[in-house]
């Protein structure tokens with residue numbers, strides 16, 4: 001369906017399945033287990049949207065931004081390419097390879113571009129990432145029929161209308177190799193389906209898959225608008241991605257503190273904290289109250305180095321985590337983790353509002369950062 | 384001169400029920416009732432009745448009924464009874480028509496044209512009796528960015544926030560001066576605010592020394608007359624408020640008649656006993672926005688940058704632009720007072736015709752501050768006709784951080800909105816300095832009634848929040864998607880920034 005024909009509800013309402021899998025040493029694997037895992041939670045989606053994000057898949061262009069776009073028509077493509085050429089140097093432009101697949105029909109034109117801001121422009125920029133975000137916003141808001149659904153480096157989002165396993169096969173994910181993968185199956189309550197509305201939602205390196213509904217959406221959106229983000233998709237997920245981008249990339253909060261904004265501790269808990277901690281938490285809630293995500297959600301947020309699982313503070317949606325050697329899993333349900341990893345034993349249910357953070361162990365820093373431990377996972381239940 | 388004004392009310396006494404106890408006669412400061420020993424009967428001079436219902440409420444045998452006088456001038460859409468009454472009154476006195484409380488005209492009350500959302504299926508509603516439900520609110524400037532470092536693995540704050548007011552429920556008591564209301568009423572407000580973890584506002588009449596102990600829950604106002612403003616007054620407050628305007632009388636000053644300036648008031652206001660206390664219309668040191676900035680910083684400097692400074696304005700046509708200027712001038716809080724805001728005394732024509740409804744002003748200000756990217760730099764507090772918890776929650780969803788209630792608080796203490804506050808004869812012991820009348824308001828009872836009101840409203844707000852699947856008030860603040868308009872024009876919807884119900 002064309003974007004212009006969508007009904008404007010306040011936002012999308014949907015229930016969902018989410019699944020994330022990461023190799024902490026950065027060793028890559030293809031998209032097959034992801035398809036297997038997400039297909040196992042078919043109950044949680046209804047064929048109106050599925051998608052994946054994969055990190056580490058474009059090593060040959062690792063320093064370039066990869067814009068993946070969907071176009072309604074050729075005119076939108078021409079206009080977008082004209083816009084991009086004005087300020088970016090395009091090092092590569094290609095059709096995103098797909099195969100025909102039952103259950104996936106009427107795809108838009110799917111293109112990807114490897115690019116970076118022109119040198120003459122980049123040297124004047126205070127922050128190249130901000131410039132890229134503005135370009136993404138411009139295309140999504142002002143170019144009719146064009147939509148950037150992925151804009152990070154060495155990563156890509158693949159999503160569309162259909163069951164996630166079909167969308168995965170359509171995008172030939174078995175042919176990509178990445179070290180972090182996340183997947184999403186969608187159950188929207190409204191029947192319209194638009195390819196751009198599927199998850200993951202992405203901005204720069206951040207991807208978000210999300211199960212739930214954000215009751216605070218209206219104010220989250222208005223707050224982000226003050227910082228130049230335009231919520232064009234009317235999805236909770238978009239709001240989460242922008243909030244993470246604002247808090248972590250632009251405002252420099254740690255992942256833990258960012259989680260403390262999105263799923264803030266209750267005032268009664270804050271009041272009981274030791275003075276220094278309390279002071280920090282009070283200030284975070286005072287200042288970022290408009291970014292508190294209220295309502296049921298479980299999400300997986302990922303970037304090139306981390307995969308983070310988080311639920312709302314009173315834990316109204318499911319989330320399970322697991323680890324086995326170098327592999328880390330975060331999922332709506334436990335079963336698919338065992339399905340793709342039959343030696344997996346260590347699984348747990350994270351507390352509401354407490355993030356599960358899986359971090360890439362960088363080769364050089366491996367020993368000292370982890371204090372000799374093999375894994376770097378926080379948020380895990382103490383053994 | 385014979386008055387041509389017909390009595391507004393009729394006082395009907397059931398002689399069979401009346402036990403001649405004379406309660407009504409003693410209670411009425413307007414001298415409506417009197418007992419005639421010879422006839423052993425109680426009579427009423429209805430021309431004096433203001434309809435405050437004090438006698439009806441206290442009559443031990445329910446012998447009294449006060450109702451509108453059915454005698455009316457011939458029906459006329461232009462020359463209504465009220466219009467004629469005003470003309471007669473002025474023809475008989477040559478004065479400016481005075482009144483009390485807020486505008487009673489039928490301008491649209493947008494609160495009643497806005498409905499709230501609730502969760503169904505896709506999002507569970509939350510039961511506030513079983514789950515935490517947070518109303519705590521902080522007023523004050525919020526930084527654009529908060530930097531948090533790490534010390535020993537624990538977060539450690541690097542960005543110092545400017546002073547904040549902590550409210551356990553987003554409802555405060557509006558500015559009502561000592562002078563406009565009795566000491567007992569002031570004490571009730573101060574104690575209730577303290578007990579509820581919120582704030583009351585002194586208004587422009589200074590602060591009685593006995594109430595300094597509630598300073599942590601007191602917002603001290605600095606108005607154009609500067610009554611009672613001195614170092615201790617500024618020091619004792621939790622926050623300061625510069626009063627530029629008031630919703631009931633935008634653009635004009637205030638006048639407390641000399642009769643009301645008793646010894647205590649004279650001491651508190653720092654003016655001679657028995658002299659009129661006249662607040663000029665503007666602050667004579669604020670003729671422009673940069674002058675306002677100077678006063679804001681002077682007050683901050685005088686209080687060692689330890690207290691937030693609020694600036695209160697009446698809601699007028701350009702409130703949005705003015706509010707933006709106020710925020711840029713350094714205010715931590717912008718207080719907006721709408722056309723329905725109350726007063727102890729105001730010229731009727733001004734009260735009823737100047738200013739705009741608070742709902743529209745609030746929506747416009749919140750939108751403008753967001754468009755300019757400065758909404759976080761000040762909190763927005765609204766006043767002027769907040770009647771119940773649903774008005775509060777709608778105000779918050781439109782974008783307010785908190786509300787001020789004035790009339791509702793007085794009603795909780797017994798006020799029956801007779802609009803005769805300017806006479807100083809309030810039979811309920813509120814808007815009066817007459818010790819015989821003011822002792823009718825027992826501060827213990829006044830406090831309890833106010834605490835009960837805020838408790839009830841807070842519970843209702845929690846229920847409504849829970850119904851929307853929200854467990855912290857900040858997730859509703861400015862969340863206009865949870866509101867819908869009913870029967871509003873597109874223009875009204877656009878200003879309010881909400882959709883029509885069904886859309």
Ligand code: SF4
Nearest residue numbers: 401402404405407442
């Ligand atoms: S208060 Fe009631 S009973 Fe007492 S004198 Fe008045 S009307 Fe009669």
Ligand code: SF4
Nearest residue numbers: 798799801802804809
């Ligand atoms: S405060 Fe007293 S005088 Fe004023 S309206 Fe209320 S009851 Fe009447």
